[in-house]
Each structure stands twice: as structure tokens, then as C-alpha cells.
Amino acid sequence: MDPFLRGLARFTDGYLRALPLMGRARPGRPGSIPRLAVAERRVVARDVVALRLVGDGPLPAWQPGCHLDLHLDSGLRRQYSLCGDPSDRTGYRIAVRRVGAGSTEVHALRPGDRIAVRGPRNAFPFVAEGPVLFVAGGIGITPILPMVLESRRRGLDWRLVYTGRSTDSMPFLDELPGDRVDVRVGRADGPLRDAHPDGAVYCCGPPSMLAAVRRDFASTRLHFERFAPPPVVDGRPFDLELRRSGVVLRVPADRTALDVLRDLRPNVPHSCRQGFCGTCAVGGVRVCVDRPAGDRLVLEEL
Incomplete structure (x- = not known):
């Protein structure tokens, strides 16, 4: 590898390690998260509704592949891809299929309701080069x-x-x-x-x-x-330590750390369970899908 490629590899490796920290969702006061209003609700397929969300003025720009983090009133957080026109700064469009508690809550929204939103963020960037x-x-x-x-x-x-x-x-x-x-x-x-x-x-x-x-x-x-985490294949058991409380949980070979953690604390903040956004990454390990390199994963803040 020539010097340029070595430098590029070091830069890329450092950038990828930093992505989980850049994208990590942090809990905040309800009033600290901007709220957008539902301006339009339309059924676009069986069990799928499209919502147009608007603010008090022009919204932040976005690119194809971006998604929004919705902080629902129930405390759930869900991610939905933007599927409208990036040149339209007056509103965002998302489409949601009803498949669980979070999407059912989104389906219940009606024009005039307001929803807490963070983003847009892009975990699926489009390079726009053919073919x-x-x-x-x-x-x-x-x-x-x-x-x-x-x-x-x-x-x-x-x-x-x-x-x-x-x-x-x-x-x-x-x-x-x-x-x-x-x-x-x-x-x-x-x-x-x-x-x-x-x-x-x-x-x-x-x-x-x-x-x-x-x-x-x-x-x-x-x-x-x-839109769903990959199954755990060839997994191995490990311990999940909650440093602040001293609790140690055993994670079986066929389950994820997040699943086991939610057995103990059903309301623990988590974001997507989709394995692409990195919001639950701890030390480079995504709690929703990955296994640690050793026999124990330590979470400092829980």
C-alpha cells in the first residue's frame, strides 16, 4: 500500500470509530427536542401511512438516504426514512408501516398533532454516480x-x-x-x-x-x-455488566445484549434495533446486534 492509501486507511478507520459517538442518541428534556406538526396524513398502501411534518419556517436541508429520529410521547424512539423531495424545505415526508408499538403510535397521529423530532441524519448516503x-x-x-x-x-x-x-x-x-x-x-x-x-x-x-x-x-x-436486525448467528454467551449498579447479566448465545437488558429494564432508552445507525454502540460494539471481543461488555452509565 502506498503512503497515500495508508493515510487514507488511517483516516477512514478513525472516522468510522467516531461515527457511533457522532450519532449516539442522548436523552434530553422533552422541551429540548424540537416538535414538528403533522400537516397531512395519507394512506399510501395497506397498513402504510405517509405523514407530512412541518415547522415554523424552513427546515434543515437533507439528502437522499436521510432519516428522522422520532421521540414518541410513550418514550419510544423510532427512525423513519425521508421519502419526499429534498428541495422542499417547507416539510418532511415519512412513510410508516404498522408493525409494532412504535409504528402503531405513529399511525394514531392526526393533522395538528405535534411530534418531537431530531435530524435529519444520514446512515445510508447516496453517492449519485452511475451506473x-x-x-x-x-x-x-x-x-x-x-x-x-x-x-x-x-x-x-x-x-x-x-x-x-x-x-x-x-x-x-x-x-x-x-x-x-x-x-x-x-x-x-x-x-x-x-x-x-x-x-x-x-x-x-x-x-x-x-x-x-x-x-x-x-x-x-x-x-x-x-429495517430489522440480522439474526444472531454463531453467537457465544457473555456477561453484560452495568457498572453503576453492579448488576451482571448473562447474555445467552442466541440473544442480544439489548434483549437481555430490556428484560431487566423495559424502559431503557434505545433507538432503532436496525444495526445501521450506531446509536447504541458501546466501545465500537452495537448492543443490538454485535458480540464483544472478550467475555464481558461493560456499560458505564446504566
């Missing part, structure tokens, strides 16, 4: 849609494979450009057959789709975002 293949499954279209529209605006060489169980479960079908879009209902076979060997792939969808894409496209130009 590029987009692969989206169901609600995974939310971060992909702005990337598709940006690619079309820039005149890039792009394709989209969009899969779902049925058309009524697939949001934003009516907003996709008619050309270069392959909509597959009830099947997701061979999504990478149109991928350029020297191009990039951006993928968002269920774990089975991500596993297939990662298996079939072994390239550093594969970018993806998870």
Missing part, C-alpha cells in the same frame, strides 16, 4: 425513492427492482418513473441480473432480500439499509 441498480422490498422503497428521483434528475444510468407481496402493499407505485422500473409482485428472483459489473447497488428491504443481494453481489459498491 446504479436500486433494489427495494415493500416499505424499503422509502429511502430508495429519493435516490431514484435524484438519479433521473441527474441523467444517470439507473434501474430499479421493486418487489412486494401485492400491489396494495407497495407504497408510492404511482410516484415511480415509468421507465427503468421493474415491479415484481409475489416474487423477488434474480434482482441483480441488470446490475452493471462496475456499477453500484443500493438495497433496502427485508433480511432475506439483503442476504440474497449480499451473496450475489460481492462488491464494495453494495450499499444497504436494514
Whole structure:
């Protein structure tokens, strides 16, 4: 490796180690978190609603791939991708599929309600260079849609494979450009057959789709975002120590530290459980999905 690449590697390694600290969610007083108002609520697919959130003036700029952290009144925190127009500074759009307690709470919001919001943050950045293949499954279209529209605006060489169980479960079908879009209902076979060997792939969808894409496209130009943590595979047990209280919990080989911690403290702050944003990282280990290098993981503040 030449001196330039050695320097670049050192910089990248330091930057990646710093990302968990930069993105870590910190609890704050309810009044310290900005609140946006729900200006519009629209059903865009079965069990999926789109919300337009507005403030008192222009909102911070964002790029395709960004998401918002929603601090719900119940105390839950959830992340949702921005799926509107980045050039529109008057409001943010998110789309939420109802799959659990947090999303059910979001579905209950109505125009005029206000919600505490942090962000935007980008854990899924789009480089905007072609050729590029987009692969989206169901609600995974939310971060992909702005990337598709940006690619079309820039005149890039792009394709989209969009899969779902049925058309009524697939949001934003009516907003996709008619050309270069392959909509597959009830099947997701061979999504990478149109991928350029020297191009990039951006993928968002269920774990089975991500596993297939990662298996079939072994390239550093594969970018993806998870909506669920990967399963614990070949895990091993370890101890989780809560330094302040002195409590030591045993984490089995088939469970995560966060799962075990929530058995003891159901209301412990956590953010996404998605394995991509780093908000729960402790010493470089993501509490939701990773295992520590040794036999014990120590949490200083709990």
C-alpha cells in the first residue's frame, strides 16, 4: 500500500470509530427536542401511512438516504426514512408501516398533532454516480425513492427492482418513473441480473432480500439499509455488566445484549434495533446486534 492509501486507511478507520459517538442518541428534556406538526396524513398502501411534518419556517436541508429520529410521547424512539423531495424545505415526508408499538403510535397521529423530532441524519448516503441498480422490498422503497428521483434528475444510468407481496402493499407505485422500473409482485428472483459489473447497488428491504443481494453481489459498491436486525448467528454467551449498579447479566448465545437488558429494564432508552445507525454502540460494539471481543461488555452509565 502506498503512503497515500495508508493515510487514507488511517483516516477512514478513525472516522468510522467516531461515527457511533457522532450519532449516539442522548436523552434530553422533552422541551429540548424540537416538535414538528403533522400537516397531512395519507394512506399510501395497506397498513402504510405517509405523514407530512412541518415547522415554523424552513427546515434543515437533507439528502437522499436521510432519516428522522422520532421521540414518541410513550418514550419510544423510532427512525423513519425521508421519502419526499429534498428541495422542499417547507416539510418532511415519512412513510410508516404498522408493525409494532412504535409504528402503531405513529399511525394514531392526526393533522395538528405535534411530534418531537431530531435530524435529519444520514446512515445510508447516496453517492449519485452511475451506473446504479436500486433494489427495494415493500416499505424499503422509502429511502430508495429519493435516490431514484435524484438519479433521473441527474441523467444517470439507473434501474430499479421493486418487489412486494401485492400491489396494495407497495407504497408510492404511482410516484415511480415509468421507465427503468421493474415491479415484481409475489416474487423477488434474480434482482441483480441488470446490475452493471462496475456499477453500484443500493438495497433496502427485508433480511432475506439483503442476504440474497449480499451473496450475489460481492462488491464494495453494495450499499444497504436494514429495517430489522440480522439474526444472531454463531453467537457465544457473555456477561453484560452495568457498572453503576453492579448488576451482571448473562447474555445467552442466541440473544442480544439489548434483549437481555430490556428484560431487566423495559424502559431503557434505545433507538432503532436496525444495526445501521450506531446509536447504541458501546466501545465500537452495537448492543443490538454485535458480540464483544472478550467475555464481558461493560456499560458505564446504566
